[in-house]
Amino acid sequence: MLYNILVHAHSGLRWLLLILLLAAIAVAFSKWRSRDEYAASDNKLYVFAMVLTHIQLLIGLILYFLSPKVDFGMMSEKIYRFYTAEHTVGMLIAIALITVGRVRSRKAANAVDKHRHVFVFYGLGLLVILLSIPWPFRIPGAGWF
Ligand code: HEM
Numbered sequence: 001m002l003y004n005i006l007v008h009a010h011s012g013l014r015w016l017l018l019i020l021l022l023a024a025i026a027v028a029f030s031k032w033r034s035r036d037e038y039a040a041s042d043n044k045l046y047v048f049a050m051v052l053t054h055i056q057l058l059i060g061l062i063l064y065f066l067s068p069k070v071d072f073g074m075m076s077e078k079i080y081r082f083y084t085a086e087h088t089v090g091m092l093i094a095i096a097l098i099t100v101g102r103v104r105s106r107k108a109a110n111a112v113d114k115h116r117h118v119f120v121f122y123g124l125g126l127l128v129i130l131l132s133i134p135w136p137f138r139i140p141g142a143g144w145f
Pocket of ligand 1: 007059060061064070083088129
């Protein structure tokens with residue numbers, strides 16, 4: 001059913017998102033420090049990483065209404081509190097950071113600033129994402145994929 005498909009998509013896409021964010025951050029750091037140009041392929045990588053956070057946001061919003069793990073009446077229990085509040089708020093902050101970083105990068109006047117904004121904002125976003133993912137060793141019942 002739809003719920004199962006969405007949970008698996010949302011869960012699996014985390015890996016693609018983590019890889020893209022790491023790639024974007026690594027490219028942004030090296031090109032910022034070496035004062036390299038802003039290539040079309042950099043732009044694609046930075047946009048694609050942000051778009052994937054927005055796809056996760058869309059799937060997550062739908063899951064918020066479908067998931068039995070989202071329940072305001074059960075917030076005294078760790079797992080419910082995690083999905084109802086912590087995961088969602090953390091990811092919203094991370095997605096906002098990454099979106100702001102992309103917009104600042106797009107508007108920046110020179111290549112060095114474009115790469116620097118991506119490095120700083122995507123880096124902060126990645127940290128918040130890593131802290132907000134339901135890793136199986138932290139959240140009982142969560143999966144690796
Ligand atoms: C960067 C963004 C996000 C990432 C990487 C992410 C990742 C994940 C992962 C890995 C799971 C666990 C799936 C499993 O147990 O196999 C999950 C579950 C969930 N996520 Fe997200 N998430 C993101 C954003 C969001 C947002 C913005 C929302 C809500 C608006 C959301 C709502 C949920 C819900 C409700 C579940 C529980 C689904 C269930 O097992 O019933 N997520 N997320």
